[in-house]
Amino acid sequence: MSSNRITVKNMTDKEYFLGHKACAGCGGSLAVRLALKVFGDRTFAALPAGCMSAVGFIYPQMAFLNNAIISTFPGTGSMLSGMRAGLDALGVKDAHVVGFAGDGGTADIGLQALSGAIDRREKIIYICYDNEAYMNTGVQKSGLTPYGARTTTSPAGNNLPGSVMQKKNLFEIVAAHDIAYAATASVGYPQDYLNKLSKAAAVEGTSYIHIYATCPTGWGTPTETSVSLAKEAVDSGLWYLAEYEDGAFTLNRKPKEFFPVKEHLLKQGRFKHLKDSDIKVIEEARDKKWKRMLEKWN
Amino acid sequence: MDKPELKDFTKPESIRDYPVGPSFYGGHLVSVNSGWRTFRPVVALDTCTGCFRCYLVCPDGVIAKTEAGKVAVDYDFCKGCGVCAHECPFSAIDMVKEDISE
Amino acid sequence: MIDTRKNESVFVSGDEAVALGVRLSRPQVISAYPITPQTIVVERLSEMVEDGSLDAKYIHVESEHSAMSAAMGASSVGARAFTATSSQGLLYMAEGLHYASGGRMPIVMMNANRSLALPWSIFGDHRDSMSMLDSGWIQVYVEDAQEALDMTIQAYRIAEDPSVLTPFMINLDGFILTHTYELVEVPRQKEVDSYLPPFSTPNKMSLETPKSMGFSTSPADNMEFKYQQHKAMMDSMEVIKKADKEFSEMFGRSYHGLVDCYQCDDAEYILVTAGSVTGTARVAVDTMRIKGIKAGVLKLRFMRPFPEQEIRNILSGAVSYGVLDKDISFGYEGTMFTNVNSALSGSKNFPRGMNFVGGLGGRDISVQDIEEMFIALQKCPDNAYGDYIKSRVSFVNMGVNINE
Ligand SMILES: Cc1ncc(C[n+]2csc(CCOP(=O)(O)OP(=O)(O)O)c2C)c(N)n1
Ligand code: SF4
Ligand code: SF4
Ligand code: SF4
Ligand SMILES: [Mg+2]
Numbered sequence: 001m002s003s004n005r006i007t008v009k010n011m012t013d014k015e016y017f018l019g020h021k022a023c024a025g026c027g028g029s030l031a032v033r034l035a036l037k038v039f040g041d042r043t044f045a046a047l048p049a050g051c052m053s054a055v056g057f058i059y060p061q062m063a064f065l066n067n068a069i070i071s072t073f074p075g076t077g078s079m080l081s082g083m084r085a086g087l088d089a090l091g092v093k094d095a096h097v098v099g100f101a102g103d104g105g106t107a108d109i110g111l112q113a114l115s116g117a118i119d120r121r122e123k124i125i126y127i128c129y130d131n132e133a134y135m136n137t138g139v140q141k142s143g144l145t146p147y148g149a150r151t152t153t154s155p156a157g158n159n160l161p162g163s164v165m166q167k168k169n170l171f172e173i174v175a176a177h178d179i180a181y182a183a184t185a186s187v188g189y190p191q192d193y194l195n196k197l198s199k200a201a202a203v204e205g206t207s208y209i210h211i212y213a214t215c216p217t218g219w220g221t222p223t224e225t226s227v228s229l230a231k232e233a234v235d236s237g238l239w240y241l242a243e244y245e246d247g248a249f250t251l252n253r254k255p256k257e258f259f260p261v262k263e264h265l266l267k268q269g270r271f272k273h274l275k276d277s278d279i280k281v282i283e284e285a286r287d288k289k290w291k292r293m294l295e296k297w298n
Numbered sequence: 299m300d301k302p303e304l305k306d307f308t309k310p311e312s313i314r315d316y317p318v319g320p321s322f323y324g325g326h327l328v329s330v331n332s333g334w335r336t337f338r339p340v341v342a343l344d345t346c347t348g349c350f351r352c353y354l355v356c357p358d359g360v361i362a363k364t365e366a367g368k369v370a371v372d373y374d375f376c377k378g379c380g381v382c383a384h385e386c387p388f389s390a391i392d393m394v395k396e397d398i399s400e
Numbered sequence: 401m402i403d404t405r406k407n408e409s410v411f412v413s414g415d416e417a418v419a420l421g422v423r424l425s426r427p428q429v430i431s432a433y434p435i436t437p438q439t440i441v442v443e444r445l446s447e448m449v450e451d452g453s454l455d456a457k458y459i460h461v462e463s464e465h466s467a468m469s470a471a472m473g474a475s476s477v478g479a480r481a482f483t484a485t486s487s488q489g490l491l492y493m494a495e496g497l498h499y500a501s502g503g504r505m506p507i508v509m510m511n512a513n514r515s516l517a518l519p520w521s522i523f524g525d526h527r528d529s530m531s532m533l534d535s536g537w538i539q540v541y542v543e544d545a546q547e548a549l550d551m552t553i554q555a556y557r558i559a560e561d562p563s564v565l566t567p568f569m570i571n572l573d574g575f576i577l578t579h580t581y582e583l584v585e586v587p588r589q590k591e592v593d594s595y596l597p598p599f600s601t602p603n604k605m606s607l608e609t610p611k612s613m614g615f616s617t618s619p620a621d622n623m624e625f626k627y628q629q630h631k632a633m634m635d636s637m638e639v640i641k642k643a644d645k646e647f648s649e650m651f652g653r654s655y656h657g658l659v660d661c662y663q664c665d666d667a668e669y670i671l672v673t674a675g676s677v678t679g680t681a682r683v684a685v686d687t688m689r690i691k692g693i694k695a696g697v698l699k700l701r702f703m704r705p706f707p708e709q710e711i712r713n714i715l716s717g718a719v720s721y722g723v724l725d726k727d728i729s730f731g732y733e734g735t736m737f738t739n740v741n742s743a744l745s746g747s748k749n750f751p752r753g754m755n756f757v758g759g760l761g762g763r764d765i766s767v768q769d770i771e772e773m774f775i776a777l778q779k780c781p782d783n784a785y786g787d788y789i790k791s792r793v794s795f796v797n798m799g800v801n802i803n804e
Contacts, residue, residue, distance in 0.1 A: 008350045013300065013362070014300045014301060015300070015301035015302070015359040016302075017302075017359060018301050018302045018360065018375060019302045019327040019329075019331065019375050022358075024334060024335075024378060025357060025377075025379035027357065029358065030355065030357040033357065033359045034354075041610075044605055054616065056612075057612045057615035058615065058616050059320065059616065060326060061326070061328050061329055062325060062326040062327070062612040063325075064302070064610075065299060065301060065325040065610065067477075067607075067612075068324065068605075068610075068612050069473075069605060069612070069613035069614045070613070070614035070615065071473075072465070072499055074469075074495075075465055075466060075469030075496065078459075078465070078466030078473070079470065079476075081459050081461070081470050081473065082429060082431060082469065082473025082474040082475075083473035083474065083476060083477055083605075084473075085429045085470070085473070085474055085479070086473060086475070086476070086478065086479030087479075088457060089428035089479045090428070090477065090478060090479055092477070095607070112465075112466070113462070113463075113465070113469065116462030116463070116466055119462070120460065187355075190355060223379040223380055223381070224379060224380030224381050224383065224393075226357065226379070227355045227384070227385055228384060228385070309620075313624060313628065316621075316624050316628060317603075318565060318603050318628065319503055319504030319565065319603060319628070319629075320503060320616075320625060321504070321611050321613045321615075322615060323609070324610035324611055324612050326612075
């Protein structure tokens with residue numbers, strides 16, 4: 001590790017996202033907060049419709065210290081491109097142009113604009129805080145809702161186990177653009193996230209960080225476990241910490257053995273209904289993914 | 299400003315006093331979040347080692363490092379989520395029930 | 401003698417005239433997505449960026465929604481932005497249209513008026529822009545390539561005026577204007593620069609004064625922002641007139657503000673038009689005049705802000721008036737007609753009006769078609785009221801018999 005890495009000891013005391021109206025224990029707000037502490041004053045942020053924009057800018061309560069704008073729900077990537085182009089034209093140098101979008105705003109409705117933005121190779125940083133559903137509209141299923149999760153549009157009942165689809169593989173979709181830098185992260189591993197934020201800030205070209213972000217309200221979890229649960233998700237193999245750089249994937253964390261999936265899932269209201277057979281489906285999908293990652297990635 | 303701050307704010311009286319379109323000063327706060335809390339985090343300063351884990355993981359950014367190398371909570375904006383207490387490696391934070399009669 | 405205020409004349413299409421106007425206006429960011437019949441604009445602009453004659457960033461967006469979104473991003477940091485679209489593309493960016501106007505972002509956009517699917521048609525009518533009338537954009541409909549070029553420059557001047565800060569849509573009839581070659585005078589850059597100073601606004605994100613933009617409001621504040629938007633649009637009428645006046649002083653061409661009249665002073669029968677068909681209507685007026693019929697044309701240049709006062713003043717003196725709409729609001733009538741009627745409803749003398757719906761999907765409108773409109777206008781006041789109501793809206797130049 002390089003010596004100038006940002007840690008809790010040396011990070012700025014400034015707070016850029018404070019006084020917002022996110023639910024207590026919101027993992028998404030922690031993801032935004034830490035990112036802005038790394039990026040600093042010279043940050044121009046765009047946030048599409050979604051929880052973080054909804055809780056951060058309710059006139060006259062403005063919770064961002066830095067420049068920030070709400071983008072259209074589908075248009076984060078392109079608004080970032082426009083901001084970067086505008087700043088370039090006006091001669092504003094050394095500024096970070098950063099998007100903070102939810103899983104729905106990234107993997108579903110915003111995917112086209114994100115793809116376009118990566119394709120243009122502009123210096124923008126895109127952070128997807130993945131709380132695994134459309135939270136702002138009341139917990140509906142998104143393309144990143146995992147198998148078995150109960151949402152208001154993937155109800156669990158006698159016929160269905162909640163969501164019947166696996167999470168869209170967004171990290172690799174993004175990487176397939178041959179983006180300059182992409183990473184996955186978790187609010188449960190904040191130092192790893194800080195490292196990746198620093199890399200994203202320094203890289204030439206477009207960067208993307210996909211951070212797993214607990215949502216106590218939508219997941220039915222105790223507010224105090226927002227960080228520990230996000231760590232456990234990684235430890236159980238249901239999420240992973242990885243990077244894509246120079247055409248190569250690296251797994252940052254390879255648990256020797258997984259934390260028990262069942263124990264992890266049953267702590268969450270959205271998975272309480274799962275039968276052992278459902279958990280088996282989840283474990284099999286996890287094992288398949290890990291087999292491939294361990295084989296193919298560094 | 300080092301962080302978003304509470305400002306004196308009165309609702310505009312004239313349309314001329316409204317911002318031109320939805321554009322306003324960053325970090326301009328008018329209301330606190332303390333009313334959200336059921337429990338308040340109380341730091342036992344003699345147990346606190348100043349590891350700053352709580353500072354790192356507070357979703358609301360309301361824990362400050364003090365000159366004494368410990369931490370202090372900004373109760374105006376703490377929502378009482380309990381993440382800090384749950385994450386403190388030294389169990390130096392207690393979640394204490396708010397006295398609503400106060 | 402050569403008028404030194406003028407630069408060279410070039411033979412260009414309407415699309416190219418817009419591109420020349422854009423270059424003279426020095427936008428800093430251009431984001432656009434191709435669609436017939438707008439494409440020539442973006443092709444020319446790309447070439448200008450490539451050859452260095454236009455110092456702007458051209459963003460290759462992947463959709464019209466993103467074209468508008470990128471333009472808004474640029475505008476939000478204080479850069480001058482341009483985009484162009486047409487038809488399906490305009491609808492695809494509909495969310496962004498309201499967003500940009502609500503955000504008070506003075507983006508300028510060229511719209512090549514084109515029919516809306518289904519059925520598919522690449523040819524012109526006004527149904528695309530008319531359906532966006534409520535999106536909070538200033539809308540001008542130009543008549544020829546020269547007006548297209550001149551209005552592109554004026555558009556920035558008007559949109560960026562601190563009392564306006566409202567996006568601006570320049571409408572050109574698809575193919576009829578976009579692809580027709582005309583001789584166009586190109587103003588000098590130096591003069592355009594003094595007419596149109598660089599964009600500057602306090603209403604932006606900057607390192608000096610960090611801003612929260614595009615925020616949300618509770619019901620306690622939302623209406624105030626909407627009122628502001630409305631007021632800015634209303635106030636833009638004076639700004640439009642002033643921009644026209646100063647433009648004519650500097651460049652020698654005036655478009656007479658919000659409306660442009662031809663032979664309206666003593667006219668008994670006035671046809672209201674928008675866009676390229678106005679030229680055809682003028683010819684029809686001349687032939688009617690030869691026949692001794694007092695015909696006139698009111699060219700509606702701006703649909704928003706709507707020139708209510710002008711319309712009332714001009715039309716209330718007529719015996720009857722017609723509105724030629726290249727648009728139909730299904731189940732009612734043409735949108736221009738509704739708007740004109742609404743303006744007239746405030747006048748003591750409310751003459752009878754007829755709505756001629758024509759030109760849909762590129763259908764031709766000939767001089768003869770317009771002469772027939774004037775003849776219908778002559779008859780319309782004599783009709784029994786009931787008959788008149790029944791025939792108020794008619795589709796002109798239908799290819800088949802529809803009177804079954
Ligand atoms: C075009 C459009 N469609 C739908 C919506 C409604 N909408 C607003 S936020 C939201 C959910 C956002 O979900 P996500 O991106 O995952 O962010 P989260 O709320 O979970 O933070 C939806 C569906 C919208 N604002 N715009
Ligand atoms: S619903 Fe979830 S993501 Fe949204 S603010 Fe609450 S905790 Fe955060
Ligand atoms: S986590 Fe505990 S020990 Fe560490 S700084 Fe906070 S209160 Fe002190
Ligand atoms: S209770 Fe939550 S909001 Fe309050 S200081 Fe602890 S972590 Fe921060
Ligand atoms: Mg979400």
